[in-house]
Amino acid sequence: MLDGLMNGFSVVLQPMNFLILLSAVFIGFIGGALPGISGVILVVILLPVTYGMDSTTAFMLLTAIYASTVFSGLITAILYRAPGTPEAVMTSFDGYPMTQRGEAGKALGIGILSSAIGGLVGTIALIVFAPMLASVALKFSSPEFFALAVLGLTVVASLGGSLLLGLIGAMIGLFVASVGIDPMTGTLRYTFGNLNLAGGIQLIPIIVGMFAISEVLKRAQGNAPHTPIKKVKIRIFDMPVIRRIRLTLARSSILGVAIGTLPGIGASTAAMVSYSEAMRWSRHPKEFGKGVPEGIAAPEAANNAAAMGALVPLFALGIPGSGTTAVILGAFIMHGLQPGPSFMINNGDLIYAVFVGLLIVNLLILAFSKPFVAVLSRMLNIPYSALGPIIIICCVVGTYSVQNSMFDVWLMLGFGVMGFLLEKINFPLVAIILGVVLGPIAESEFRRSLGMSQGDPSIFFSRPISATLLCIAITVVTLAIIVPLIKYLRKRNARLGDAHQ
Template sequence: MLESLVHLAAGIDSVLTPYNLAVIFVAGMIGTIVGALPGLGPSSGIALMLPLTFGMPHIAGLCLLTGVYLGTMYGGRITAILINTPGDAPAIITAIEGYPMMRQGRGGKALGISALSSFVGGTFGLLILIFFAPIVTEYAIYLGAPEYFMLMVVGLSTIVLLAGDNVVKALIVTLFGALVSTFGSDYVSGHVRFAFLPELIEGIDFVAIIIGLYGLSEVFLNVEKNMVMNLGKPSFKVREYVPGMREIGEASAPTLRGSVIGTFIGILPGAGATVATFLAYALERKLSRHPEQFGHGAIAGLASPEASNNAAVPGALIPLITLGIPGSGGTAIMLGALIIFGLQPGPLLMMQSGDVVWAMIGGLVVGNVFLLFSNVVLIPLFINLLRVIQNHLSSVVVGLCLVGAFSLNYTLFNVWIVLIFGVVGYLMHKHNYPSGPFILAVVLTPLAENYFRQSIMISQGSWGIFIDRPISLTLVLLMAVTIVIAIMQKQGLFKRQAKPVS
């Protein structure tokens, strides 16, 4: 550990130059803006900035890319909390809990809690990256297709926790989400399914789905009910938006749990921050003494996913640096950047180019601290900007949604997808169908199908592969225990409610 601290100090020292600090500052702000815009996320932000790194020193170029990567994770929460329009997939849970807080006049507190939780999550992930990257990766390489399949199934089993009071409706939207996820060409065989339009060959873009389901549907509901948020008079006093000790105390334990989940889920290729946020949210709802508050502005339901969201960034960098395996779409582009810079990702990267790698990690540490202060200071600006446009908020949200949808592939097809799922989200809300299980199914079903078919091919048709391997068997038992406990609790709650009052 002492050796790691020495390398980290050297890396931070190489970053602390006026040029590199300016690069990190600009990268963090660009990432925050990109993350806040619907339809854009880490992959888009890094891809947009990659051409700017050509000709830059290696350390400055990597600081630019990692700063944008981390900034997008911070930025995704802004529109999610303020206007119920997640900037990217990991911000979905933030919208579920943060936007109700906004409607209750606690939007500034929600932004403050999310900023602090994001900082803690990012710091925890960085500590694991600094001290335990080789150890964690040594065990992560033993996970194969069966383990990843069971991990996806464990994720899907959490629908019993996201279901609320009506499990039947949750199962219906889960099956609907699984159906939507099967549109397009199959990952393994390339067989095209349900592509009655040429644009559907590539499937339905997940970002377009969440823009419509959350952003546009909220506009429809507000227009129908003629809702107007009472945001009070403009104020630029930061202390009015900083969470108090009670809120911080309530968020502290969920933040730590979310940090652990986000880091270790981020390490797993293909899982990423989206899966981590759903698992963190499901765990908090399971552990909460007041699960009925979830979906109505629960601090624990906001803090834990936000921490897991940012912890997944350094977590995803662990397999990239040590094995040359990208853990997410953003790190896949980072892999290309490392190769462009003449570096060779893999086990020898730390030995051959350790100074550059530690400088990149040092840039992440500096960027994480900078983003905390900048995001807290900018909270009054975000809230007061919303005050200025609140009378035209519906028009602004519709404009952001449609522009975000068009920017996905610069065609009108995704605009129509957003409109369709805007109506779907409106109808689901009107008839009390939960959106969480639907989104979870859309995210996890393609991954589960892919890993399942790989597992069956490896075992030559034997299903025993899922219980023959220790880690896979452990995940099977974990899923079974989760479902059984949830069912028993629901039955027990029903009996207590049905007991006559004497």
């Protein structure tokens, strides 16, 4: 391993390779910060560029873009509540309220540090534990994936102060996720004869509409709270904040790596599960969504760690761990390479060059994100009457570019109006996103599990991992019902006692 790492450093630090790595980081910064542009789109766009490249250089470029895109989605999520990538959705829930309080620099510093730490932990885990983590991922089957999705959905118990609203939001998200082709039978569901819905409703129009467009509408109405910011002073190494979030960073980074290694789950799910766990471990869970450092640190550490963890099944098993790694798998095949069990043995030089490249990329994120964010944050001084239309234009272009579909743009605008109206009644929008992201995983894996057991639901509790995850989920929901009931009964008894006196 040490020899491989030394060879990797010698390859990466060659002038041309290092220049390509720097270019990839800045391309990822810009692409990830624009709402609607994701790592998948950037990797697909730059795939033809790698045709004439050496394989090692090509995959250093693609993986560096992947890593830096996952990071930079937090910038617009925190500054404008317009997540640049799906992985940054959860970051906006506490990052944007901090910006409204005039703490944009603090929020960005937490996000940058958390992203870099999560990415470094994920890369180190990738280097040291790739074979072992791949073997653990193989133990996850349909019941375990279903249980993990259910555990992620239990975060609705702590959202918006109302379990009922959280459950309604999750149900809306599950319904939206069910539109399109049935994953098991191939039949069309809820398309109402519209072929544009045959492929389902994509995540980008939902996210961009509900968070970016709804925020523009709210600001246009003139009643959205906002504190003008003249200058954003970013402090990455703020020791009091670091001491506060250190346990969250450690827990979320480890959780992100673990979830990232599970094929097909992805960094967005890791961010959501990590956010729910941070809320669960917090002594003040009701403060989440109002601007707490843990609400930024948890999803950012987890999604960057998961992005690195998603490369484990790709390299070790030949199975993509996310949408972007699926495109990278296609690039490997295009270059005549087949990831799998013998890949790390037969292509050690390439693998370790990629590993070292990812280590350096996460350090470059720490070094160059501050000046990059400082330039972007100056847009806060632009009057919102001018900035709002710019945000809408970026949202329209970004959403259209995903599938070259105007139908997606109309969907985005529709979800924007929906988000604007729901926020008027303090409805937790994140519950809808949870349902949309985790719904397809829960549905398909639930049905596969029942197929495995010939319809016997005990399969979920006869397997140790799935049983543990489901028991935790049931406990959380039960407490969410019982604790408010006990508080209500105590208050009622106290009022009755006062009345008798």
